[in-house]
Amino acid sequence: MTTTLTPCPLYINGEWLTPKIATTPVYNPSTGDVIAECPVGGAAEVEAAVAAAHAAFPAWRDTPAVERARVFFRFRQLVERDFDKLCRVVSREHGKTHAEARGSVFRGLENIEYACGIPTLLFGDTLENLARGVDCETILQPLGVCVGITPFNFPVMVPLWMFPLAIATGNTFVLKPSEKVPLSAVLLGELLAEAGLPQGVFNIVHGGRESVDALLTHPRVRAISFVGSSPIAKYIYETGTRNGKRVQANGGAKNYIVIMPDADIGKTVEALSAAAFGCAGERCMAGSTAITVGAAAESLLPPLIDAARAIKVGPTDRAAQPDMGPVITAQHRDRVSSLIASGEKDGARVVCDGRGVKVADAPRGFYVGATIVDNVQADMTLAREEVFGPVLNVMRMDDLDRAIELANRSAFGNGAAIFTRSGGAAREFKHRVKAGMVGINVGVPATMAMFPFTGWDDSFYGDLHIQGREAVQFYTQQKVVTTRWFGGDVGDVWKK
Numbered sequence: 001m002t003t004t005l006t007p008c009p010l011y012i013n014g015e016w017l018t019p020k021i022a023t024t025p026v027y028n029p030s031t032g033d034v035i036a037e038c039p040v041g042g043a044a045e046v047e048a049a050v051a052a053a054h055a056a057f058p059a060w061r062d063t064p065a066v067e068r069a070r071v072f073f074r075f076r077q078l079v080e081r082d083f084d085k086l087c088r089v090v091s092r093e094h095g096k097t098h099a100e101a102r103g104s105v106f107r108g109l110e111n112i113e114y115a116c117g118i119p120t121l122l123f124g125d126t127l128e129n130l131a132r133g134v135d136c137e138t139i140l141q142p143l144g145v146c147v148g149i150t151p152f153n154f155p156v157m158v159p160l161w162m163f164p165l166a167i168a169t170g171n172t173f174v175l176k177p178s179e180k181v182p183l184s185a186v187l188l189g190e191l192l193a194e195a196g197l198p199q200g201v202f203n204i205v206h207g208g209r210e211s212v213d214a215l216l217t218h219p220r221v222r223a224i225s226f227v228g229s230s231p232i233a234k235y236i237y238e239t240g241t242r243n244g245k246r247v248q249a250n251g252g253a254k255n256y257i258v259i260m261p262d263a264d265i266g267k268t269v270e271a272l273s274a275a276a277f278g279c280a281g282e283r284c285m286a287g288s289t290a291i292t293v294g295a296a297a298e299s300l301l302p303p304l305i306d307a308a309r310a311i312k313v314g315p316t317d318r319a320a321q322p323d324m325g326p327v328i329t330a331q332h333r334d335r336v337s338s339l340i341a342s343g344e345k346d347g348a349r350v351v352c353d354g355r356g357v358k359v360a361d362a363p364r365g366f367y368v369g370a371t372i373v374d375n376v377q378a379d380m381t382l383a384r385e386e387v388f389g390p391v392l393n394v395m396r397m398d399d400l401d402r403a404i405e406l407a408n409r410s411a412f413g414n415g416a417a418i419f420t421r422s423g424g425a426a427r428e429f430k431h432r433v434k435a436g437m438v439g440i441n442v443g444v445p446a447t448m449a450m451f452p453f454t455g456w457d458d459s460f461y462g463d464l465h466i467q468g469r470e471a472v473q474f475y476t477q478q479k480v481v482t483t484r485w486f487g488g489d490v491g492d493v494w495k496k
Helices: 043-061 065-081 083-094 098-115 157-168 183-194 209-217 230-242 265-281 296-309 330-345 400-408 423-432 468-474
Strands: 010-012 015-017 023-028 033-039 126-131 134-142 145-149 172-176 202-204 221-227 246-250 256-259 289-293 349-352 371-374 391-397 415-419 437-440 476-484
Touching: 010 043, 023 083, 033 083, 043 134, 043 145, 043 172, 043 202, 043 209, 065 083, 065 098, 065 157, 065 183, 083 098, 083 183, 098 157, 098 265, 145 157, 145 209, 157 172, 157 183, 157 221, 157 468, 172 209, 183 202, 209 221, 209 230, 221 230, 230 246, 256 265, 256 400, 265 296, 265 391, 265 415, 289 296, 289 400, 296 349, 296 371, 296 391, 330 349, 330 371, 330 391, 391 400, 400 423, 415 423, 423 437, 468 476
Parallel strands: 145 172, 145 221, 172 202, 221 246, 256 289, 256 415, 289 391, 371 391, 415 437
Antiparallel strands: 010 015, 010 202, 023 033, 126 134, 134 476, 349 371
16 A cells, blocks of 8 residues: 655745755654655755744844734644644654643643743843942843754654744744654644744754754854753754854653652552653653662562553554554664663563564554563663663662662663652652652653753753743843933932
């Protein structure tokens, strides 16, 4: 059967373009079918997009903040109108279940809503009579051309972490989505144009390493937002800052969930299953390691294994929905399986094995079932590397001190959580664990739009985080104005 390919154009200066350049296939991971061909842009395409954004900047910067907010009120209405369409595109090109796609698009929608409050978010400070007859004020002004480089795992949500606030603060924007999931970005661009955003304010370029490097080194690019793996985040940060850019680069994670003996086992199993296996484990806030304290393992593991074995894996591009969809590519499926095998070889015990799962009605899809590996040790590759798949490591510690010490050895610092009924244990964990986002009886402590997404250590490179007021600061520069007027006796302190 021949599949009609979905168009995947670039969007530059208000025009949809399909240049005659090399392409790379976009797959439906549920079926293994090619659904689009993504253009592999390079320096020429980046130059055109940045030039358009640079030319559009002066007029957009001078557009009143209230009018910029109105564009995003209209954009929000259009996203809500096409909510189901966006979710279907996410499910088709990424493999999320409908429920997961809806959750991710809704979290993106919250960021649009936050950007709608930009007139208030741009308030500065004033002080009358800083000295006699002298007043002082601060003003937040936009930077210029900003760039977003986004990953495959949240095709709508992560771009919406970036461009609504960047554009609402008065900047122009170039989005470089993952070439694995470019179709969601195209749909967002169509909705922005329908909302009335002026030409050149928002642009889309597709591509790989060449386009990224061109954006990182372009003299007219002022700021870069990135989400992806830690090695690439480090490269983005170092290259961007070396070229004079402001950079926020979010990397990977190895998030620990501590289960105390007094935890509510039913609620813990439910939350841990969602944290480890939700979105097929392809998220930087996945709860990838459970640290059981004392006797907690004996009460936790049997129902947890039952819950994992009950998770139905299957295609997400049809009406009947599974509990979990595929991973993004065949290569990634094989990498996840090889990491499970490495843990087994190093002496860990696979107590629930998702390798080789068969999906009868989608035999060419990229599937890995929910997997639990017990007795994982800190020196194992499986313990150190981010798997980015539906794999839960179980590590056993005698007490909370050792559990916190183990979690704090990680090079990453995105999220950590504890399940307990003890306020003392929760407080100790909250204060001592080295992670930017902490959950107490919350498996995935990801924040909402008004709070920053605060990764630490190798999970984040930069100073100002994505989302919230930190993001407003990231996309603006502060100007301090000191004013003094002469006339009569006002300010003439020497006459006093």
